[in-house]
Amino acid sequence: MRLSQDQMKHVHGWLLLTPAAILLVSFTHYPTVATLINSFFSKGTAIRPSRFIGFDNYRSMAEDPIFWKVLGNNLWFALGTIPTSIALAIAMALLVNRAMPGRSFVRMAYFTPTILPMIAVANIWLFFYTPDIGLIDKVLGWFGFAGHNWLGDPSTVLPAIIIMTVWKEAGFFMIFYLAALQNIPPELGEAARLEGANRWYFFRRVLFPLLMPTTLFVLINAVLNSFKLVDHLFVLTKGGPDNASNLLLYYIFESAFSFFDTPYAATLTVVLLGLLAAMALVQFFVLDRRIHYR
Amino acid sequence: MNMMIRKTLKGAAAAACMTAMTFGMTAMAQAKTELTMYYPVAVGGPLTKIVDGMIADFEKANPDIDVNAIYAGNYNDARIKALAALKSGKPAQLSVMFSIDLYELIEQDAIIPFDEVVKTDEEKAWLKSFYPTLMQNGVTGGKTWGIPFQRSTIVMYYNKDAFKAAGLDPEKAPASWDELVASGKKLTKADGSQWGMMIPSTGYPYWMFGALTMQNDQVLMNGAGTRTNFDAPATVEALQFWKDLGSKHKVMPEGTIEWGTLRKNFLEGKTAIMWHSTGNLTTVKKKAKFDFGVAMLPANKRRGTPTGGGNFYIFKKTTAEERTAAMKLIKFMTSPSRSAEWSMKTGYMGISQAAYDTDKLKEYVKGFPYAAVARDQLNFATAELATYQTGRVRKALDDAIQAALTGAKTPEAALKETQATADRLLKSYR
Numbered sequence: 213m214r215l216s217q218d219q220m221k222h223v224h225g226w227l228l229l230t231p232a233a234i235l236l237v238s239f240t241h242y243p244t245v246a247t248l249i250n251s252f253f254s255k256g257t258a259i260r261p262s263r264f265i266g267f268d269n270y271r272s273m274a275e276d277p278i279f280w281k282v283l284g285n286n287l288w289f290a291l292g293t294i295p296t297s298i299a300l301a302i303a304m305a306l307l308v309n310r311a312m313p314g315r316s317f318v319r320m321a322y323f324t325p326t327i328l329p330m331i332a333v334a335n336i337w338l339f340f341y342t343p344d345i346g347l348i349d350k351v352l353g354w355f356g357f358a359g360h361n362w363l364g365d366p367s368t369v370l371p372a373i374i375i376m377t378v379w380k381e382a383g384f385f386m387i388f389y390l391a392a393l394q395n396i397p398p399e400l401g402e403a404a405r406l407e408g409a410n411r412w413y414f415f416r417r418v419l420f421p422l423l424m425p426t427t428l429f430v431l432i433n434a435v436l437n438s439f440k441l442v443d444h445l446f447v448l449t450k451g452g453p454d455n456a457s458n459l460l461l462y463y464i465f466e467s468a469f470s471f472f473d474t475p476y477a478a479t480l481t482v483v484l485l486g487l488l489a490a491m492a493l494v495q496f497f498v499l500d501r502r503i504h505y506r
Numbered sequence: 507m508n509m510m511i512r513k514t515l516k517g518a519a520a521a522a523c524m525t526a527m528t529f530g531m532t533a534m535a536q537a538k539t540e541l542t543m544y545y546p547v548a549v550g551g552p553l554t555k556i557v558d559g560m561i562a563d564f565e566k567a568n569p570d571i572d573v574n575a576i577y578a579g580n581y582n583d584a585r586i587k588a589l590a591a592l593k594s595g596k597p598a599q600l601s602v603m604f605s606i607d608l609y610e611l612i613e614q615d616a617i618i619p620f621d622e623v624v625k626t627d628e629e630k631a632w633l634k635s636f637y638p639t640l641m642q643n644g645v646t647g648g649k650t651w652g653i654p655f656q657r658s659t660i661v662m663y664y665n666k667d668a669f670k671a672a673g674l675d676p677e678k679a680p681a682s683w684d685e686l687v688a689s690g691k692k693l694t695k696a697d698g699s700q701w702g703m704m705i706p707s708t709g710y711p712y713w714m715f716g717a718l719t720m721q722n723d724q725v726l727m728n729g730a731g732t733r734t735n736f737d738a739p740a741t742v743e744a745l746q747f748w749k750d751l752g753s754k755h756k757v758m759p760e761g762t763i764e765w766g767t768l769r770k771n772f773l774e775g776k777t778a779i780m781w782h783s784t785g786n787l788t789t790v791k792k793k794a795k796f797d798f799g800v801a802m803l804p805a806n807k808r809r810g811t812p813t814g815g816g817n818f819y820i821f822k823k824t825t826a827e828e829r830t831a832a833m834k835l836i837k838f839m840t841s842p843s844r845s846a847e848w849s850m851k852t853g854y855m856g857i858s859q860a861a862y863d864t865d866k867l868k869e870y871v872k873g874f875p876y877a878a879v880a881r882d883q884l885n886f887a888t889a890e891l892a893t894y895q896t897g898r899v900r901k902a903l904d905d906a907i908q909a910a911l912t913g914a915k916t917p918e919a920a921l922k923e924t925q926a927t928a929d930r931l932l933k934s935y936r
Contacts, residue, residue: 339770364708364764454908466901473898
């Protein structure tokens with residue numbers, strides 16, 4: 213039997229799709245579904261096997277004050293890191309897009325934090341934040357300020373971590389903005405100057421709208437990172453003091469590997485997945501429509 | 507036709523040959539018992555090299571046993587890896603893991619008690635040869651599940667130069683809570699350049715708290731791992747004292763104190779006293795630019811510290827031969843002379859009296875008496891906090907301690923809440 217041309221095309225198509233599909237299914241779709249299923253079962257031990265308990269895990273999650281605490285922390289963390297790092301990235305990109313002495317050196321300096329692994333960054337900042345002997349307290353000391361226990365005080369620990377994350381991320385986003393800026397034709401700037409537009413007006417009305425596709429991309433990345441990046445917590449605070457710097461993903465890790473409560477970790481993961489999916493959808497369907505693509 | 511038959515015969519002969527060879531090789535491999543062992547490293551220094559060296563010595567002495575010792579990160583990582591290997595069906599036969607993982611491992615039905623493996627009288631005597639205090643975290647329900655290996659206690663490091671400068675006797679470390687506060691007040695400088703003392707409250711707050719409660723003559727949990735005493739009056743008092751060191755006596759910074767940077771604080775002279783693991787001893791000895799002392803923790807109603815560190819466990823999914831081989835390895839690694847060597851190289855303590863009776867450790871202690879403080883303190887030591895659901899219970903206590911130290915809750919309220927949490931978690935195990 214010979215396949216018709218049309219059928220052959222289908223076979224070809226599926227064959228081409230197979231490698232990617234296998235990877236996607238085994239590493240993305242299957243774990244997602246398994247997580248969802250796990251979240252409906254109780255924690256199994258050798259003595260008491262796991263059994264179906266419906267929404268009990270979700271109920272105990274809703275009653276878990278630490279869950280609400282880490283969720284709140286995560287929202288503050290996102291609010292603290294995303295706008296600041298994007299604004300900073302644009303500012304840095306504008307700065308190093310101009311002709312200036314030592315330009316490549318400045319570009320490199322801005323980009324360096326990105327190259328470092330998060331664990332290394334956290335180790336460096338741990339000593340910045342150390343009370344009295346840390347860099348920050350030493351510098352403040354010159355101006356006569358007393359030392360502060362940055363990571364040991366519940367009211368300063370989250371801002372301290374936000375600042376470190378912004379420092380780490382802004383350089384990465386800058387690269388995208390820099391690339392985007394170099395794709396903007398110089399005629400636009402010349403035309404604006406002829407028309408007498410000031411630089412702020414030019415940025416607000418011309419550059420920023422043209423950068424919007426990049427901003428969307430960066431925004432998605434920043435949002436994902438604000439939920440995905442927890443490496444620094446292992447080094448800096450372990451979520452403390454008293455969960456003041458605990459984030460959702462770190463709590464998931466704790467539940468799974470410190471408490472061995474995999475079903476509860478699965479439940480939390482479902483919430484995290486739901487949050488991320490919802491945010492991605494908002495970004496794609498709401499923001500995307502307002503963006504001008506050339 | 508003939509040719510074909512001949513060819514077939516040849517092929518069959520070759521195949522038979524190969525099969526025979528394969529069989530032979532399998533037989534040879536079977537003669538050697540293979541052991542896989544995970545071990546964690548929780549303090550600085552070239553510990554993996556030391557372990558590898560000990561394993562190599564063991565293999566030389568026991569050519570029929572092949573040991574595959576895998577460094578598995580910190581205590582948490584080691585437990586995760588060992589349990590993951592167990593679930594994947596390629597389990598390790600033995601591992602060094604956190605002594606307080608005991609109940610979790612029992613609940614997972616992952617390990618066997620050593621009582622099932624020891625047979626001869628000599629082995630039964632071996633089981634009794636370790637310091638009893640170090641066995642507390644390895645024994646429950648009348649059975650021994652863990653054999654001590656890399657063990658430590660909390661000790662008090664103090665800066666003798668700072669003591670002299672403050673007019674204190676550098677040879678006499680504070681021995682009671684009152685003396686601690688009094689010395690602390692003399693050692694704390696008004697301009698904030700030097701604190702009297704620091705007790706770390708991140709990383710392992712529950713461990714430090716175990717010392718304070720024991721000094722107040724109160725243990726944190728029962729031996730079965732099913733009950734906690736977090737809201738006992740003596741426990742509350744101990745937390746109140748910890749908090750008072752910062753907020754009332756002003757001899758310690760307020761808020762939490764970072765575990766990871768504390769050693770640097772001490773070495774830089776920012777604090778005159780620190781409480782820390784004996785595992786830091788060798789590093790402090792190497793790096794301190796001032797004269798330092800090591801002493802037992804002070805007493806309130808009595809002296810006290812929890813033990814800490816890692817034990818050997820044998821996993822359940824093992825054959826009889828593997829268990830025998832694992833026993834051989836554990837006996838080798840915990841023998842007095844090995845334990846003495848291990849203690850000198852790392853700062854961990856010798857695990858039996860016999861280890862301290864070896865000539866080399868005796869000699870070492872003579873030259874560096876602080877190496878024996880941890881051992882002497884064992885007389886006052888208690889088990890490290892370990893219960894069923896240990897991760898959750900521990901975190902609840904950690905959170906309560908940090909909430910009290912940062913002033914978010916009063917010690918009493920924080921500990922009451924924690925006790926309620928622990929009761930809820932442990933109810934079904936009683």
